[in-house]
Amino acid sequence: MANYDYDLFVIGAGSGGVRAARTAAATGARVAVAEDRYLGGTCVNVGCVPKKLYSYAAHFHDAFEDSHGFGWTIPASPQFDWATLRDNKIEEIKRLNGIYGRLLDGAGVKLINGRAKVVDTNAVEVNGERITAEKILVAVGGWPWTPEFEGSELTVNSNQVFDLDSFPRRFLVLGGGYIAVEFASIFNGLGADTHLIYRGELFLRGFDQEVREFTRDEMAKKGVNLHFETNIERIRQVEGGLEVTLTNGDRLEVDAVLAATGRRPHLEGLGLEALGVQLDTDGTLKVNERFESSVPSILALGDVTGGPELTPVALAEAMHLVQHHFGDKTPPPLDYENIATAVFCHPNIGTVGLSEEEARARFDAIRVYSADFRPMKHTLSGSDERCLMKLVVDDASDRVVGAHMVGDEAGETIQGIAIAVRARLTKADFDVTVGIHPTAAEEFVTMRSVTRR
Ligand code: NDP
Numbered sequence: 117m118a119n120y121d122y123d124l125f126v127i128g129a130g131s132g133g134v135r136a137a138r139t140a141a142a143t144g145a146r147v148a149v150a151e152d153r154y155l156g157g158t159c160v161n162v163g164c165v166p167k168k169l170y171s172y173a174a175h176f177h178d179a180f181e182d183s184h185g186f187g188w189t190i191p192a193s194p195q196f197d198w199a200t201l202r203d204n205k206i207e208e209i210k211r212l213n214g215i216y217g218r219l220l221d222g223a224g225v226k227l228i229n230g231r232a233k234v235v236d237t238n239a240v241e242v243n244g245e246r247i248t249a250e251k252i253l254v255a256v257g258g259w260p261w262t263p264e265f266e267g268s269e270l271t272v273n274s275n276q277v278f279d280l281d282s283f284p285r286r287f288l289v290l291g292g293g294y295i296a297v298e299f300a301s302i303f304n305g306l307g308a309d310t311h312l313i314y315r316g317e318l319f320l321r322g323f324d325q326e327v328r329e330f331t332r333d334e335m336a337k338k339g340v341n342l343h344f345e346t347n348i349e350r351i352r353q354v355e356g357g358l359e360v361t362l363t364n365g366d367r368l369e370v371d372a373v374l375a376a377t378g379r380r381p382h383l384e385g386l387g388l389e390a391l392g393v394q395l396d397t398d399g400t401l402k403v404n405e406r407f408e409s410s411v412p413s414i415l416a417l418g419d420v421t422g423g424p425e426l427t428p429v430a431l432a433e434a435m436h437l438v439q440h441h442f443g444d445k446t447p448p449p450l451d452y453e454n455i456a457t458a459v460f461c462h463p464n465i466g467t468v469g470l471s472e473e474e475a476r477a478r479f480d481a482i483r484v485y486s487a488d489f490r491p492m493k494h495t496l497s498g499s500d501e502r503c504l505m506k507l508v509v510d511d512a513s514d515r516v517v518g519a520h521m522v523g524d525e526a527g528e529t530i531q532g533i534a535i536a537v538r539a540r541l542t543k544a545d546f547d548v549t550v551g552i553h554p555t556a557a558e559e560f561v562t563m564r565s566v567t568r569r
Contacts, residue, residue: 119248120238120248120249120250121148121247121248122147122148122226122247122248122249123140123145123147123249123250123442124136124137124140124145124146124147124148124252125147125148125149125232125240125249125251126147126148126149126255127149127150127232127234127252127253127254127255128149128151128255128257128418129150129151129155129156129157129216129227130156130157130158130159130160130255130418130430131156131157131160131427131430131431131434132157132255132417132418132430132431132434133149133157133255133418133434134149134155134156134219134220135431135435136255136417136438137149137223137225138220138225139434139435139442140438140441140442141223141225142223143438143443145442147223147224147225148225148226148227148228148247149220149225149226149227149228150228150230150231150232150240150242151227151228151229151230152229152230152231152232154209154213155213155216155217155227156212156213156216157257158258158419159427160209160213160216161209161213162275163427164427165208165209165212166205167302168460169205169208170205170278170306171298171301171302171305171460171462173201173305173306174303174304174305174306174462175305175462176194176305177306178305178338178462178501180194181497181499182493182494182497182499183497184497184498185496185497185498186496186497196283196307198280198282198306201306202279202280228242228243229243230242230243231385232386233385233386234252234254234386234388234391234414235387236391237391237413238250238252238413240252251413251414251415251441252413252414252415253407253415253416253417253437254383254386254388254401254409254415254416254420255416255418255420255434256381256382256383256386256420257382257418257419257420258379258380258381258382258419258420258425259275259379259380259381259382260273260274260375260377260379261377261378261379261380262375263375263377265348265350265351266349266351266352267350267351267353267358268351268375270353270358271290271351271373271374271375272373272374273375273376274295274299274374277372280372283307283308284303284370284371284372285307285308285371286308286309286357286369286370286371286372287300287303287304287308287309287310287311287370287372288310288312288313288360288368288370288372289303289310289311289312289313289373289374289376290314290347290348290374290376290377291312291313291314291375291376291378292312292314292315292318292319292320292321293319293320293321293376294459295374295376296312296314296319296374296376297312297319297320297331297335297461299374299376300312300335300340300461301335301338301460301461301462302462304335304338304340304462305338309341309370310339310340310341311340311341311342311343311368311370312335312340312341312343313346313347313348313362314342314344314345314346315345316345317344317345318332318344319331319332319344320465322471323459323471324467324471324472324473324506324508324518324520325471325473326472326486326504326506326520327465327471327504327520327522330488330502330504330522331463331465331522334462334501334502334522335462337500337501338501343362343364343366345364346362346364346366347363348360348361348362348363349362349363351373357369357370357371358370358372358373360373379419379425381399381400381401381419381420381422382420383395383399383401383420388401388414391411392410392411393409393414394410396422398422400420400421401416401420401421401422402421403415403417403421405440405449405450406437406441407433407436407437407440415437417430417433417434417437418430418434423452424452424455424457426455426457428455429455432450436450454468454469454534454537454538455468456468456530456531456533456534456537458527458530460527463501463522463523463524463526464522464523464524464525464526464527465520465522465526466520466530466533467518467519467521467530468519468520468533468538469516469517469518469519469537470508470518471508471518471520472484472506472508472518474518475510475517475518479510479511479512481510481511481512482508482510482517482569483508483509483511483543483566483568483569484506484507484566484567484568484569485506485507485509485543485563485564485566485567486504486507486567487504487506487559488502488503488504489502489559490502490503491503491523491524491556492554492556501523501524502523503523503524503559504520504521504522504523505520505521505523505556505559505563506519506520506521507519507543507560507563509542511569513542514542514543515541515543516536516541516542516543516545516546518537519533519534519536519560521560523556524556529556529557529560532557533560546560546561547561547564549561
């Protein structure tokens, strides 16, 4: 061990890389991190954090409208200034970048500014210098991917959309995943005339069908123009905007097009092919339970490995990886079941466990409890926004195997429910839990009649 420069060399200072570096350093390991872009990776710079800030900004739209029924008059119609939001966001991210730098520094991790290349099983090259390490961790994350079509170079991706020079009054999103529905909601809320184009029958493939349909209806009510079963054929620059022609023949003129068509591992130029590191068919890095690639001294975690592309998953993987490689006890394998997730479309989706469709496939008999109601706030606000809550129960064991919500702060609500689902609690446990009144969340412990079996 002593003849290497470091015990662990981490490539990429995103959520997973930083957590692994700090946690390994805390065990006494000598750790370095190379990063050629920004500290904190996608989540902090062009993902979760700025997205949530923009989502807050967009929610004000509803708040202004909802306030009238509660007695508020707003003297002039509220005006939104894109540059203020964007520039305040930039300042906040700079502050977070600084915190990440100090965290690494405080942990005794050497931070190297540059793109590292793996040149041997135990060596990297960065800024022309060869550095050796007993273990190399590839935590380089993913990168937005855009399909090629005529004019695809006129689109922006999710790295670029936060920093547009001016606010697009007419906005179009291509895709039907997390990023597409979130940004359609954000730009719609900020006041843009917004279109979402999705090639399939209904967006959010893989989510509970009822959740998808409910979200479709709520987003449409809020004014997002949804175009399903079509795709972009071409985009042309025209006077005053972009002309987008769809495969169904429709034509739209907009100011910006966001391609939210998925992300790919960011492995170019990393030198892994030369070492014969095995990839999965989708181009992600294949790792075992110990996060080792086919070359055991080269480890990987996070988005680059093709698991759920979520910050808390990368953090959990980092803690696990460090226990495996620098701890004194072998941890049990990381459990990827029942990972709760939220989609910050408006209204938000929060979900944990199995969809109704997955539960039907897995169990002999299930019970579904669902409630679709008008939240109390909207009795006075006049808004027609509704809320969906749903529990999926395995009939034989009475276990709650899935919980879903579409509504205000669904992510906040589902986080608590996720503990119960993970702890394998039964519907009877939910039923004996006394609710908190008046909340929307109490519905999760008061649903008594089976909606369907
Ligand atoms: P997703 O993989 O979730 O969605 C990509 C979308 O693009 C799908 O709807 C897909 O359609 C569509 N698509 C793919 N290829 C084409 C094509 N050639 N033409 C037209 N449409 C296409 O990726 P995202 O970019 O939305 O997000 C990446 C990941 O980041 C997510 O999966 C999620 O894990 C993570 N994320 C998490 C967030 C959160 O936790 N709130 C927020 C944002 C991102 P189809 O369904 O038909 O394949």
